[in-house]
Amino acid sequence: xxxxxxxxxxxxxxxxxxxxxxxxxxxxxxxxxxxxxxxxxxxxxxxxxxxxxxxxxxxxxxxxxxxxxxxxxxxxxxxxxxxxxxxxxxxxxxxxxxxxxxxxxxxxxxxxxxxxxxxxxxxxxxxxxxxxxxxxxxxxxxxxxxxxxxxxxxxxxxxxxxxxxxxxxxxxxxxxxxxxxxxxxxxxxxxxxxxxxxxxxxxxxxxxxxxxxxxxxxxxxxxxxxxxxxxxxxxxxxxxxxxxxxxxxxxxxxxxxxxxxxxxxxxxxxxxxxxxxxxxxxxxxxxxxxxxxxxxxxxxxxxxxxxxxxxxxxxxxxxxxx
Amino acid sequence: xxxxxxxxxxxxxxxxxxxxxxxxxxxxxxxxxxxxxxxxxxxxxxxxxxxxxxxxxxxxxxxxxxxxxxxxxxxxxxxxxxxxxxxxxxxxxxxxxxxxxxxxxxxxxxxxxxxxxxxxxxxxxxxxxxxxxxxxxxxxxxxxxxxxxxxxxxxxxxxxxxxxxxxxxxxxxxxxxxxxxxxxxxxxxxxxxxxxxxxxxxxxxxxxxxxxxxxxxxxxxxxxxxxxxxxxxxxxxxxxxxxxxxxxxxxxxxxxxxxxxxxxxxxxxxxxxxxxxxxxxxxxxxxxxxx
Numbered sequence: 001x002x003x004x005x006x007x008x009x010x011x012x013x014x015x016x017x018x019x020x021x022x023x024x025x026x027x028x029x030x031x032x033x034x035x036x037x038x039x040x041x042x043x044x045x046x047x048x049x050x051x052x053x054x055x056x057x058x059x060x061x062x063x064x065x066x067x068x069x070x071x072x073x074x075x076x077x078x079x080x081x082x083x084x085x086x087x088x089x090x091x092x093x094x095x096x097x098x099x100x101x102x103x104x105x106x107x108x109x110x111x112x113x114x115x116x117x118x119x120x121x122x123x124x125x126x127x128x129x130x131x132x133x134x135x136x137x138x139x140x141x142x143x144x145x146x147x148x149x150x151x152x153x154x155x156x157x158x159x160x161x162x163x164x165x166x167x168x169x170x171x172x173x174x175x176x177x178x179x180x181x182x183x184x185x186x187x188x189x190x191x192x193x194x195x196x197x198x199x200x201x202x203x204x205x206x207x208x209x210x211x212x213x214x215x216x217x218x219x220x221x222x223x224x225x226x227x228x229x230x231x232x233x234x235x236x237x238x239x240x241x242x243x244x245x246x247x248x249x250x251x252x253x254x255x256x257x258x259x260x261x262x263x264x265x266x267x268x269x270x271x272x273x274x275x276x277x278x279x280x281x282x283x284x285x286x287x288x289x290x291x292x293x294x295x296x297x298x299x300x301x302x303x304x305x306x307x308x309x310x311x312x313x314x315x316x317x318x319x320x321x322x
Numbered sequence: 323x324x325x326x327x328x329x330x331x332x333x334x335x336x337x338x339x340x341x342x343x344x345x346x347x348x349x350x351x352x353x354x355x356x357x358x359x360x361x362x363x364x365x366x367x368x369x370x371x372x373x374x375x376x377x378x379x380x381x382x383x384x385x386x387x388x389x390x391x392x393x394x395x396x397x398x399x400x401x402x403x404x405x406x407x408x409x410x411x412x413x414x415x416x417x418x419x420x421x422x423x424x425x426x427x428x429x430x431x432x433x434x435x436x437x438x439x440x441x442x443x444x445x446x447x448x449x450x451x452x453x454x455x456x457x458x459x460x461x462x463x464x465x466x467x468x469x470x471x472x473x474x475x476x477x478x479x480x481x482x483x484x485x486x487x488x489x490x491x492x493x494x495x496x497x498x499x500x501x502x503x504x505x506x507x508x509x510x511x512x513x514x515x516x517x518x519x520x521x522x523x524x525x526x527x528x529x530x531x532x533x534x535x536x537x538x539x540x541x542x543x544x545x546x547x548x549x550x551x552x553x554x555x556x557x558x559x560x561x562x563x564x565x566x567x568x569x570x571x572x573x574x575x576x577x578x579x580x581x582x583x584x585x586x587x588x589x590x591x592x593x594x595x596x597x598x599x600x601x602x603x604x605x606x607x608x609x610x611x612x613x
Binding site for chain 1: 331341498513514539
């Protein structure tokens, strides 16, 4: 069976849990921006948690089904419709052969995950179906889906009417709180700049995509004076090109922090002041441009507790759907 | 050289061997990342060596960050005593300097440049004390380069020139990164040359272009059949200046899949290099004659 793409939406791509293992060659892990939502969508339709889904950004696609299937939509509040009949988010439902799945306007969040029983079965590249357009890997011919594409779907049988309990559907608060573990080149900043980073009110900038989320509105960061080391480049925000951690926050020129996300470049010559903790990475993918954001300082114990809370939440979803 | 250890969030250990670039820092970083790989520590998911630093990614559910940090630190002494020599390969990469495509890109992004009135090459030549772009180009390709990192985007090599510190070329990155760079552009930023493996954003100065692909996700090119990424750390590169006619001829061979890069196996010993750079380089480049 295939999914016939009548309209791809804005930037809909095939994503799974990504392709770790090639970052040392500049090929990022990739995968769903909101991994929790992807796992939930798969569980709802009876797929393995790491099956490939569609990740729709801001706007849903329009898809004709060539066979009966069970579908679930999680993540952003992007209400689905089957032949114009509304269906619930975070709840599995049936789509019959010949019916069309489409979507209302986005109500909240930024990225919706559309799982189909059987999972999307495009050929994997380096062990993953995730689309990495810059490197032309995964997805359909290494690109986002387009009108006219026929996406193959694997064998699978889900059950309609299953639902993730409301208390386990996580969305961003206002302002969104992103927890940061200082480190990396934190000491390059003056104490005043370190405090300003956490005190200031930031907003998601329009340039926010799978490679990185840029933020605006806070004060320009000041650097501790030094003679730039050989090979780094003249700007105080420059370093000798090194690796970038997922979630690390670089600030070129000290002006606009950029959080590096799933498709980020693997390294480069800008200093990074620390990183968003792993527990909050999924949340970033649900932030729309202009969303107010506060960066919150945490220590390693705080990061570990937050990570555990996320794991427990996932375990609760598993228990609720088993 | 002073090693600095930090966390990159709760999933990474970042180790900077030195804050400035040198081959000593590179070798120590490579040895140490190899030692971490050899130690087979439970929970390690990725090891990424860089120019003068490296990063370990791990699963904090398997090993606590503090324990992971301690394990990595233990390995530093091992890296210090590791041999700074390797058997590697020297590769001749053809470069069409001052080509029309990067020139067009240079002109499109003039407002993001330190010197909007000239070209990247004129600017790089001037700030490095050369009286013409041609003289600067000569300095760029006359001595070999060492791949000290692969990354940024798929398969992009960072290259460090095998010459004395005072002869190193240094240029700043663009004031604000470009949104476009032609595929296979030969770029320059800080003390590093690079080849942009794919088209996309970039902040390095643009000097020329190579007709030789270095990344092939479909693994169809004869020299990229085994793996889609051409370069690995430790590779040595000799740029060969070519003109438009030769560029077109190589491009045709690439299209017909008959192009074979000139490659020779060589030994590189850091101590021997430090003792006699000109002699070591001459020997490295000689190896290409038989390739």
